[in-house]
Amino acid sequence: MSRLDINRSGEMDVFTRVVELGGFSMAARAFQMTPSAVSKLVARLEARLGVRLINRSTRKLQLTPEGTAFYERALRILDEIAAAEREAAVGATPTGLLRVNTSVPFGLHRLLPLLPDFAKRYPDIKVEVTLTDLVVDLLEQRADVAIRIGVMRESRLLARKLGESRMVVVASPAYLAERGMPATPDDLARHNLLDFGFAKWKGGWPFTMHDGETITVLPSGNALVSDGEAMHQIALAGMGLARLARFHVEADIVAGRLVPVLEDFNPGDIEPIHAVFVGHGGQLPARVRAFLDYLVERVRI
Incomplete structure (x- = not known):
């Protein structure tokens, strides 16, 4: 197999998501793949590298030392790819589907009234809003941004404070x-x-x-x-x-x-109010960054 036949960044993306979500099934849902397809992709990656990256058991996955090193390097590489794409698209209009999860009170009384103005400013962004007072897993729910009310617990998520x-x-x-x-x-x-x-x-x-x-x-x-x-x-x-x-x-x-x-x-x-989101090294899609900047600018608590 030639180098051109291998989607190395795609393999890294799937592998890092398996690690972050703790299993093949969760990663499969995130990528809309089958668990067996994700498992085979990771197995092919291990075979190509000639090392085992993940020790599999019936209860959980555990990274090997080689898997830990590869995971950390893969995150840095994916960040660099995202940065390169963003630099190439400087000046481009933010576009695409933006998934937002918010508490019911904040959604009804603060967020939803702002959406018409946000849509006028960014007509190429389609917003999908879910209202719930339950704390959701952004990766599992494939949400870009969630509004959290209350003290922030330690998390790998990034956050921007909207008020209190x-x-x-x-x-x-x-x-x-x-x-x-x-x-x-x-x-x-x-x-x-x-x-x-x-x-x-x-x-x-x-x-x-x-x-x-x-x-x-x-x-x-x-x-x-x-x-x-x-x-x-x-x-x-x-x-x-x-x-x-x-x-x-x-x-x-x-x-x-x-x-x-x-x-x-x-x-x-x-009660502090934060917009939380996933980001490696602060790298964000343009649609997410535009939405976060808009919230900081317009939300009044």
Whole structure:
């Protein structure tokens, strides 16, 4: 087989994705290939190099020392290829499909209203938006950008901060007229505290008492919801107290549809908002870079 018959960058791309996703099946979904095709591609690569790159077992894949060295060098080479292509396309209009994953509140109240203007600025970019409050794997979901609300955990993902929002407990005037305005966090025992139904959600509501002590109240209401916008809607409907990001309910507070509760005990905790994305060495497709720059420019929290 001649050198011209070998797609070396394609082999490297598939191999690095196998490593990053932890298996042939996940990489196959990312490339819309079959797991057997991905496995054979890696096997051909190993045969051509004359070394084993990955030790395979029924549970997981493990890189050999040669595989680790090849993976690190392959990342650098792919970065150089991306940089060369980008330099060759300087001045080109950003184009292509842009997949964005965002929380429901941010999507409804911040992102979707901006899309018409973004489309006018970049008419050759097609945007596919998925709204969910679940944290998704960008590589598995083949998303270019995800909006994450909350403290960023350590990750190989890159991030650009879009803003931050203070948390606030709110209720509708109708609910407070019926159940009364709580004067201290102790009064919450007599109120309906709305909660999220995430499998891994174990959050409580923090309050700072007048003596400086911070306490946490666990919600124990009669409703569990899947996302922040559902919480927002049932709070507006008068079902109970909700704790949400201020940007999410600011318009309702100004209009009198929701009322802040226990602000004297609000600890002032902040939820940062980031756009996260995958990038080797900061190299990004033009469509992704254009979208990130646009968000930083236009998002107001």
